[in-house]
Amino acid sequence: DIQMTQSPSTLSASVGDRVTITCRASQNINIWLAWYQQKPGKGPKLLIYKASTLERGVPTRFSGSGSGTEFTLTISSLQPDDIATYYCQQYNSYSATFGQGTKVEIK
Protein backbone atom coordinates (compact mmCIF):
# COMPACT_ATOMS: atom_id res chain seq x y z
CA ASP A 1 0.00 0.00 0.00
CA ILE A 2 1.10 3.56 -0.70
CA GLN A 3 1.73 5.60 2.45
CA MET A 4 1.27 9.38 2.54
CA THR A 5 3.24 11.46 5.03
CA GLN A 6 2.06 15.01 5.57
CA SER A 7 3.81 17.80 7.46
CA PRO A 8 3.52 19.74 9.62
CA SER A 9 0.64 18.35 11.67
CA THR A 10 -0.21 21.83 12.97
CA LEU A 11 0.64 25.20 11.54
CA SER A 12 0.10 28.60 13.14
CA ALA A 13 0.40 31.68 10.94
CA SER A 14 -0.79 35.27 10.69
CA VAL A 15 -3.37 36.61 8.27
CA GLY A 16 -1.57 37.46 5.03
CA ASP A 17 1.25 34.96 5.55
CA ARG A 18 2.35 32.49 2.90
CA VAL A 19 1.68 28.96 4.12
CA THR A 20 3.11 25.72 2.74
CA ILE A 21 2.09 22.14 3.54
CA THR A 22 4.12 19.17 2.34
CA CYS A 23 2.97 15.69 1.40
CA ARG A 24 5.33 12.81 0.64
CA ALA A 25 4.35 9.50 -0.99
CA SER A 26 6.09 6.22 -0.19
CA GLN A 27 6.36 5.47 -3.90
CA ASN A 28 5.99 7.26 -7.21
CA ILE A 29 2.40 8.42 -7.75
CA ASN A 30 3.11 10.62 -10.79
CA ILE A 31 0.69 13.55 -10.47
CA TRP A 32 -2.20 11.57 -9.01
CA LEU A 33 -2.61 13.66 -5.90
CA ALA A 34 -5.48 15.74 -4.53
CA TRP A 35 -5.80 18.24 -1.69
CA TYR A 36 -8.88 18.73 0.47
CA GLN A 37 -9.99 21.28 3.05
CA GLN A 38 -12.13 20.20 5.98
CA LYS A 39 -13.83 22.54 8.42
CA PRO A 40 -15.25 21.30 11.75
CA GLY A 41 -18.48 19.37 11.38
CA LYS A 42 -18.31 19.30 7.59
CA GLY A 43 -17.32 16.85 4.90
CA PRO A 44 -14.05 17.56 3.08
CA LYS A 45 -13.99 19.90 0.10
CA LEU A 46 -11.84 19.34 -2.98
CA LEU A 47 -9.28 22.09 -3.57
CA ILE A 48 -6.76 20.70 -6.06
CA TYR A 49 -6.45 17.57 -8.20
CA LYS A 50 -3.76 16.20 -10.51
CA ALA A 51 -1.28 17.80 -8.09
CA SER A 52 -1.71 21.34 -9.42
CA THR A 53 -5.15 21.81 -11.04
CA LEU A 54 -7.38 24.15 -9.08
CA GLU A 55 -10.97 22.98 -8.66
CA ARG A 56 -13.60 25.41 -10.00
CA GLY A 57 -14.61 28.02 -7.49
CA VAL A 58 -11.55 27.60 -5.27
CA PRO A 59 -9.75 30.90 -4.59
CA THR A 60 -6.57 31.41 -6.57
CA ARG A 61 -4.54 31.95 -3.40
CA PHE A 62 -4.46 28.15 -3.22
CA SER A 63 -1.94 26.35 -5.42
CA GLY A 64 -0.38 22.93 -5.64
CA SER A 65 2.84 21.61 -7.06
CA GLY A 66 5.00 18.51 -7.26
CA SER A 67 5.16 15.13 -8.92
CA GLY A 68 6.50 11.69 -8.16
CA THR A 69 6.79 11.54 -4.38
CA GLU A 70 6.99 15.17 -3.21
CA PHE A 71 4.06 17.57 -3.25
CA THR A 72 3.15 20.93 -1.72
CA LEU A 73 0.00 22.92 -1.08
CA THR A 74 0.56 26.67 -0.79
CA ILE A 75 -1.77 29.37 0.43
CA SER A 76 -0.25 32.59 -0.87
CA SER A 77 -1.97 34.90 1.61
CA LEU A 78 -3.68 33.24 4.55
CA GLN A 79 -7.25 34.41 5.21
CA PRO A 80 -9.45 33.84 8.28
CA ASP A 81 -11.74 31.61 6.18
CA ASP A 82 -8.80 29.27 5.52
CA ILE A 83 -8.80 28.00 9.11
CA ALA A 84 -9.33 24.28 8.61
CA THR A 85 -7.56 20.95 8.39
CA TYR A 86 -5.98 20.06 5.06
CA TYR A 87 -5.45 16.56 3.70
CA CYS A 88 -3.55 15.19 0.74
CA GLN A 89 -4.78 12.03 -0.98
CA GLN A 90 -3.14 9.78 -3.54
CA TYR A 91 -5.24 8.13 -6.24
CA ASN A 92 -2.55 6.26 -8.10
CA SER A 93 -4.29 3.07 -6.98
CA TYR A 94 -7.84 2.16 -6.02
CA SER A 95 -6.97 2.29 -2.32
CA ALA A 96 -7.11 6.02 -1.81
CA THR A 97 -4.75 6.79 1.07
CA PHE A 98 -4.71 10.13 2.85
CA GLY A 99 -2.08 12.08 4.67
CA GLN A 100 -2.52 12.55 8.42
CA GLY A 101 -3.79 16.10 7.99
CA THR A 102 -2.46 19.59 8.75
CA LYS A 103 -4.44 21.83 11.04
CA VAL A 104 -4.02 25.49 10.11
CA GLU A 105 -4.56 28.06 12.83
CA ILE A 106 -4.37 31.83 12.99
CA LYS A 107 -1.58 33.19 15.16
Next chain:
Amino acid sequence: QVRLVESGGGAVQPGKSLRLSCVASGFTFSSNGMHWVRQAPGKGLEWVAVIWYDGSNKYYADSVKGRFTISRDNSKNTLYLQMNSLRVEDTAMYYCARVYGYSYGYFDYWGQGTLVTVSS
Protein backbone atom coordinates in the same frame (compact mmCIF):
# COMPACT_ATOMS: atom_id res chain seq x y z
CA GLN B 1 -26.46 20.53 -8.05
CA VAL B 2 -24.74 17.37 -6.86
CA ARG B 3 -25.96 16.14 -3.51
CA LEU B 4 -24.99 13.11 -1.43
CA VAL B 5 -26.99 12.32 1.70
CA GLU B 6 -25.90 9.56 4.05
CA SER B 7 -28.14 7.82 6.57
CA GLY B 8 -28.29 4.69 8.69
CA GLY B 9 -25.75 5.51 11.34
CA GLY B 10 -26.40 5.02 15.03
CA ALA B 11 -25.22 3.37 18.21
CA VAL B 12 -24.68 -0.40 18.18
CA GLN B 13 -22.97 -3.01 20.32
CA PRO B 14 -19.79 -4.79 19.23
CA GLY B 15 -20.48 -7.74 16.97
CA LYS B 16 -23.70 -6.28 15.60
CA SER B 17 -24.51 -5.10 12.07
CA LEU B 18 -25.53 -1.84 10.46
CA ARG B 19 -26.29 -0.78 6.90
CA LEU B 20 -25.46 2.71 5.70
CA SER B 21 -27.09 4.35 2.69
CA CYS B 22 -26.05 7.28 0.53
CA VAL B 23 -28.67 8.78 -1.76
CA ALA B 24 -27.29 10.72 -4.71
CA SER B 25 -28.94 13.43 -6.76
CA GLY B 26 -28.01 16.09 -9.29
CA PHE B 27 -25.94 13.85 -11.56
CA THR B 28 -26.08 10.54 -13.45
CA PHE B 29 -25.27 8.23 -10.55
CA SER B 30 -24.58 5.24 -12.80
CA SER B 31 -21.64 7.07 -14.44
CA ASN B 32 -19.42 7.51 -11.39
CA GLY B 33 -17.38 5.36 -9.08
CA MET B 34 -18.22 5.82 -5.41
CA HIS B 35 -16.27 5.45 -2.18
CA TRP B 36 -16.86 5.25 1.53
CA VAL B 37 -14.40 7.14 3.71
CA ARG B 38 -14.50 7.28 7.50
CA GLN B 39 -13.14 9.53 10.19
CA ALA B 40 -12.80 8.46 13.81
CA PRO B 41 -13.50 11.19 16.37
CA GLY B 42 -10.66 13.72 16.33
CA LYS B 43 -8.70 11.70 13.76
CA GLY B 44 -7.88 11.87 10.07
CA LEU B 45 -9.57 10.43 7.00
CA GLU B 46 -9.42 6.70 6.31
CA TRP B 47 -10.47 5.16 3.03
CA VAL B 48 -12.91 2.24 3.51
CA ALA B 49 -14.12 0.91 0.16
CA VAL B 50 -14.68 1.69 -3.52
CA ILE B 51 -17.16 0.44 -6.10
CA TRP B 52 -16.96 0.95 -9.83
CA TYR B 53 -19.74 2.83 -11.66
CA ASP B 54 -21.46 -0.42 -12.67
CA GLY B 55 -20.68 -2.40 -9.54
CA SER B 56 -18.27 -4.65 -11.44
CA ASN B 57 -15.32 -4.07 -9.13
CA LYS B 58 -15.13 -3.54 -5.39
CA TYR B 59 -12.12 -3.07 -3.14
CA TYR B 60 -11.74 -2.71 0.60
CA ALA B 61 -9.29 -1.47 3.18
CA ASP B 62 -7.60 -4.31 5.06
CA SER B 63 -9.21 -3.07 8.29
CA VAL B 64 -12.72 -3.88 7.02
CA LYS B 65 -12.12 -6.67 4.50
CA GLY B 66 -14.39 -9.64 5.13
CA ARG B 67 -16.70 -7.65 7.42
CA PHE B 68 -17.96 -4.77 5.25
CA THR B 69 -19.64 -4.96 1.84
CA ILE B 70 -20.07 -2.04 -0.54
CA SER B 71 -22.88 -2.16 -3.09
CA ARG B 72 -25.01 0.13 -5.19
CA ASP B 73 -28.43 0.24 -6.80
CA ASN B 74 -28.18 2.49 -9.83
CA SER B 75 -31.95 2.37 -10.34
CA LYS B 76 -32.37 3.98 -6.92
CA ASN B 77 -29.33 6.29 -7.10
CA THR B 78 -28.18 4.76 -3.84
CA LEU B 79 -24.86 3.52 -2.47
CA TYR B 80 -24.72 1.12 0.48
CA LEU B 81 -22.26 -0.09 3.07
CA GLN B 82 -23.22 -3.26 4.92
CA MET B 83 -21.18 -3.42 8.11
CA ASN B 84 -21.07 -6.74 9.99
CA SER B 85 -19.15 -7.86 13.06
CA LEU B 86 -18.70 -4.27 14.13
CA ARG B 87 -15.83 -3.38 16.45
CA VAL B 88 -15.24 -0.49 18.81
CA GLU B 89 -12.56 0.77 16.42
CA ASP B 90 -15.18 1.14 13.65
CA THR B 91 -16.61 4.11 15.54
CA ALA B 92 -16.44 7.02 13.10
CA MET B 93 -18.24 9.44 10.87
CA TYR B 94 -18.82 7.68 7.57
CA TYR B 95 -18.79 9.73 4.38
CA CYS B 96 -19.77 8.73 0.88
CA ALA B 97 -17.80 10.44 -1.85
CA ARG B 98 -18.18 10.63 -5.60
CA VAL B 99 -15.25 9.88 -7.85
CA TYR B 100 -14.53 12.10 -10.81
CA GLY B 101 -14.68 9.21 -13.26
CA TYR B 102 -16.08 5.73 -13.52
CA SER B 103 -13.72 3.85 -11.21
CA TYR B 104 -11.28 5.34 -8.70
CA GLY B 105 -9.71 8.78 -8.57
CA TYR B 106 -10.12 11.97 -6.63
CA PHE B 107 -13.34 12.84 -4.80
CA ASP B 108 -15.11 15.85 -6.21
CA TYR B 109 -18.18 15.68 -3.98
CA TRP B 110 -18.70 14.47 -0.42
CA GLY B 111 -21.72 13.99 1.77
CA GLN B 112 -22.09 15.41 5.27
CA GLY B 113 -21.57 12.03 6.88
CA THR B 114 -23.45 9.66 9.19
CA LEU B 115 -22.09 8.78 12.64
CA VAL B 116 -21.57 5.18 13.71
CA THR B 117 -20.83 4.50 17.37
CA VAL B 118 -19.85 1.00 18.44
CA SER B 119 -19.89 0.56 22.17
CA SER B 120 -21.00 -1.94 24.78
